[in-house]
Amino acid sequence: FRSNNLDPNARHCMASAAYAFMRTFGMDEPMGCYDDFEHADAFVLWGSNMAEMHPILWTRLADRRLGHEHVKVAVLSTFTHRSMDLADVPIIFKPSTDLAIMNYIANHIISTGRVNEDFVRAHTTFMKGVDDIGYGLRADDPLEMKAKNAGDPTKMEPIDFDSFKAFVADYTLEKVAELTGSDPGFLEQLAELYANPETKVMSLWTMGF
Structure with missing residues (x-):
């Protein structure tokens, strides 16, 4: 520096x-809160290796999973690790393709008709950010000068739900499976966890995700 x-x-x-x-x-x-561990129907680990990095919380997750047959665990990572041992839905994806998985999940919820439109209208705001934001380097760095939106990555503009729907529609199961290198069956199972309104999903992540 x-x-x-x-x-x-x-x-x-x-x-x-x-x-x-x-x-x-x-x-x-x-x-969310820690009490959710004892009430969740599904746990989704986004880039987290809880078994080795957060062992105390992992014991609570494992206790819930092993003590209740309906509970599922999905683990998303760029490599195999110990948390995969408990995974019902193990997903290995190519680095930097995790956002495509999120867009696919949103598309799956919309395309299968599981959107609670009353809730969306009352409680959500859709925004479109900018891309090509640079690398956070000094202003005179050639890479930073080349980026269109360097120095102001916060620029956003509001969009409506139909615009969001059109954006994620391109993220089909087939496209995302090819892009991420992940098993399409596991991707679909992951999306179904979020799409089912009766399933209480707890998402867990760590720094860097």
Whole structure:
């Protein structure tokens, strides 16, 4: 960083998470609580290896999964690790393709008619961000100067639900399976966990995802 006065890792870790929460949910905190572990019907680990990195919480997840036959565990990662041992839905994806999986899930919910339109109208706002935002480098760096939206990655404009629907419609099961290199059967099972309104899904992630 060309300085001997360095921030803690907060700038790269907690600060980025806090900004993402504010941008997505309007408040700096994740949605959910630890009590959800004892009530969830499904756990989805997005890039998390809880078995080795968060063993205390993993014991609660494992207890719920092994003590209730209907409970499912989905694990998404770019490599195989110990959390996969408990996975009903193991998904290995190519690096940087996880967003495509999320778009596929949204498309699956919409295309199968499981959208609660009253809730969407009352409680959601759809926004379109910008791409080509650069790399967070110094303003005079050639890569930064080349990016169209460098220096202001926060630019967004509101869109309606139909525009969002049209955007994710391109993320079909076939396309996303090819893009991610993931098993299409497991991708569909993952999407169904989120699409079923009777399934209480707990999403878990770690820094870097």
